[in-house]
Amino acid sequence: MAVFWRRTYRLLLLGQKHQSCISSHVICHTENLNQIVRNSLHLSTLVSFHRVMTDQPPILTDLGLYNHPPAVRGMTELDKAAFTQTVNVPALRVPTNVLNKVVKSLKKVVLQRPGIKRVLEENNKDGSSQVIMDKNPGITCVVNKTNTIDSTYRNFQMEVLAGEDNMVAKVRENGMFYEFDFSRVYWNPRLGTEHERIVSFLQRGDIVIDVFAGVGPFAIPAARRGCNILANDLNPESFRWLQHNGKLNKVDKKITSFNMDGRDFIRGPVKERLPALMKGSQKLHVVMNLPALALEFLDAFRDLLEPDQSLSCQDNLPQVHCYGFSKEDDPQRDIVVRAEASLKTSLQGQCSVHMVRNVSPNKEMMCASFTLPKKVLYRQHTEDRDSSEEPCPKKQKCEEQTD
Ligand SMILES: C[S@@+](CC[C@H](N)C(=O)[O-])C[C@H]1O[C@@H](n2cnc3c(N)ncnc32)[C@H](O)[C@@H]1O
Numbered sequence: 001m002a003v004f005w006r007r008t009y010r011l012l013l014l015g016q017k018h019q020s021c022i023s024s025h026v027i028c029h030t031e032n033l034n035q036i037v038r039n040s041l042h043l044s045t046l047v048s049f050h051r052v053m054t055d056q057p058p059i060l061t062d063l064g065l066y067n068h069p070p071a072v073r074g075m076t077e078l079d080k081a082a083f084t085q086t087v088n089v090p091a092l093r094v095p096t097n098v099l100n101k102v103v104k105s106l107k108k109v110v111l112q113r114p115g116i117k118r119v120l121e122e123n124n125k126d127g128s129s130q131v132i133m134d135k136n137p138g139i140t141c142v143v144n145k146t147n148t149i150d151s152t153y154r155n156f157q158m159e160v161l162a163g164e165d166n167m168v169a170k171v172r173e174n175g176m177f178y179e180f181d182f183s184r185v186y187w188n189p190r191l192g193t194e195h196e197r198i199v200s201f202l203q204r205g206d207i208v209i210d211v212f213a214g215v216g217p218f219a220i221p222a223a224r225r226g227c228n229i230l231a232n233d234l235n236p237e238s239f240r241w242l243q244h245n246g247k248l249n250k251v252d253k254k255i256t257s258f259n260m261d262g263r264d265f266i267r268g269p270v271k272e273r274l275p276a277l278m279k280g281s282q283k284l285h286v287v288m289n290l291p292a293l294a295l296e297f298l299d300a301f302r303d304l305l306e307p308d309q310s311l312s313c314q315d316n317l318p319q320v321h322c323y324g325f326s327k328e329d330d331p332q333r334d335i336v337v338r339a340e341a342s343l344k345t346s347l348q349g350q351c352s353v354h355m356v357r358n359v360s361p362n363k364e365m366m367c368a369s370f371t372l373p374k375k376v377l378y379r380q381h382t383e384d385r386d387s388s389e390e391p392c393p394k395k396q397k398c399e400e401q402t403d
Contacts, residue, residue, distance in 0.1 A: 010099050011120040012092045013111040091120075129161035140164055143182070153235035154186035154214075154290070173217060174199070176224065176249050180215045180241040187215065191289075194356050194367070195221065198287060198321055202227050205282045209270055209318070211262040211297065212290040215241040216255075223251035230273070232258040232265040262290070266300040275305060277316075284318040286372070291323040291365050295335070298322060298342035301372055303379035318372045323356065323365060331355070331364040339368050343376050 072082050089111060094102045099119065103110065110118045129142035141163035145156045158167065167183040173192045180187060195217045202208065204226030210219045213231035215238050223229050223246070233239050239259035246252035258265055277284055288294040298320070328334035332353040340347050351370040359365050 010094050010096055012094050012099070012102060012106065013116075013118050013120065014090045014092065014106070014109050015111050129163075133162050141166060143167065153184075153238065155182075155184055155235075158183055174221055176217075176220045176245075178215055178217065178220070178241075178245050179248060180245075181237060184237040185215050185235060185241055186238065187217075190357060191217065197354070198222075198285075199225060201319075202285065203283065207277050207280075207282055207284045209284065209286045211265060211286065211288045212294065213242055213257070213287075214238050214289075216245045218287050218289070219255055220245055220249050220251060223254035224249060227254065229255040230258070230269065231255055232260060232262065232269075234259070234261055262288070262294075262297050263300040266297070267304065271304050274318075278318075280316065282316070284316055286318045286320045286322075288320065288322040291325045294322050295324045295338045295342055295368075298339055299344075302344060302376055305378050307378050307380060317374060317377065319369065320372050321367055321369045323367050325359065326364050326366055327362050331366050335366045335368045339370070343373070345373050345376050347373075 069083065069085060072079075075082065092102065092106075103119065112118070132142050133139050142161045143158040144161050146159050167181050168179065169182045169187075170177060170179045171187070171189070172178075173189070174196050178187070198218055199221045202222055202225050206222075206227045208219065208222045208227050208229045208231075210222075210229060210231040213219050213233045216231065219229045219231040219242065231242055233242060236259055239257060242255075242257055243252065246255045246257070258269055260268070274284075288297060290297070301320075322339060324335045324338060326334040332355075335353055336347055336351050339351065347368075347370050350373070351368050354367045354369065356365040356367050
């Protein structure tokens with residue numbers, strides 16, 4: 001099993017002469033002392049070169065660092081490397097959430113050298129990843145995220161910090177097991193609650209159409225609940241692991257899987273099956289979890305079905321759960337407005353929005369749930385469009401029946 005090592009610590013470099021007073025200073029000034037450990041760091045720097053080139057007095061004049069290395073005496077052509085010195089400076093390993101407080105309280109003792117950062121990302125290849133492995137016998141590999149999640153398939157690039165270079169992981173979520181190659185597919189353990197929330201809406205026999213299924217965290221538990229699933233993912237690796245996980249959890253017979261673009265999936269296999277599915281009494285749910293783009297994919301439902309495929313107003317219209325990120329002050333409103341723009345219709349009063357999680361300080365992940373409006377799903381004749389607000393005779397009849 002592979003685990004993620006998150007960069008939740010920073011190294012705060014201190015002036016060398018303060019090495020001996022770190023502990024007492026920290027005791028006086030930080031609340032989270034027990035999380036702070038002393039570290040040492042090798043620092044290569046051009047301090048002497050800086051002094052030669054700028055003729056600036058150094059800010060700290062400790063330990064002869066500003067003396068020229070003897071080898072540069074008589075140099076006629078600049079060789080920067082010859083000015084490099086390796087020095088040990090004390091460093092504090094500080095949890096990121098208290099970093100500002102600690103930097104403030106240690107203002108007088110932090111390293112102050114021109115051109116050198118005093119706060120560094122921690123170099124995780126320092127043995128801490130090995131400790132994680134040693135303390136957790138189930139973990140065979142510790143990795144570090146090296147990019148943000150912006151690839152089409154939403155997977156991360158990673159570097160191995162410790163253990164074997166094998167990112168095939170086995171995880172458990174909401175009682176289901178999943179196996180996948182972490183470096184090649186999307187997996188986010190923070191979505192467990194959201195997967196569970198959606199699955200809790202489902203009844204035995206319901207149909208779930210999962211447009212961006214990944215390795216199956218909606219599809220697999222929904223199938224276990226007795227639903228029939230159409231699951232799709234563009235990433236061939238996700239598709240492969242989705243099928244594998246269906247078998248692993250013994251629900252493969254309930255899942256029909258596809259490996260195509262989400263829009264093609266809606267306009268192909270979904271369109272083909274929808275009229276028959278909507279005639280049944282079972283509910284239909286469409287899950288669209290690709291928050292960066294899913295709202296834009298809603299346009300694929302516009303005019304999907306021919307008017308004569310509309311058999312009765314009892315039709316079981318699909319319930320859509322579509323995810324989106326928002327950085328707006330009113331994320332609820334933003335998500336609805338963007339869904340409406342894609343569908344080209346108003347969802348006023350028909351759409352509930354759930355806040356899934358706070359992704360970063362000003363970025364929320366939201367889920368908009370609504371019944372797909374009939375006038376969006378069915379292509380309308382031009383004259384129908386003009387009078388689309390008028391209730392059709394069938395609709396009137398249905399409303400009468402519910403009275
Ligand atoms: C954010 S992940 C969600 C996966 C899973 N539903 C979950 O909740 O963990 C989005 C998935 O959409 C897939 N994807 C990206 N672009 C796609 C597209 N155009 N059509 C279909 N799937 C796509 C990615 O490969 C990825 O597995």
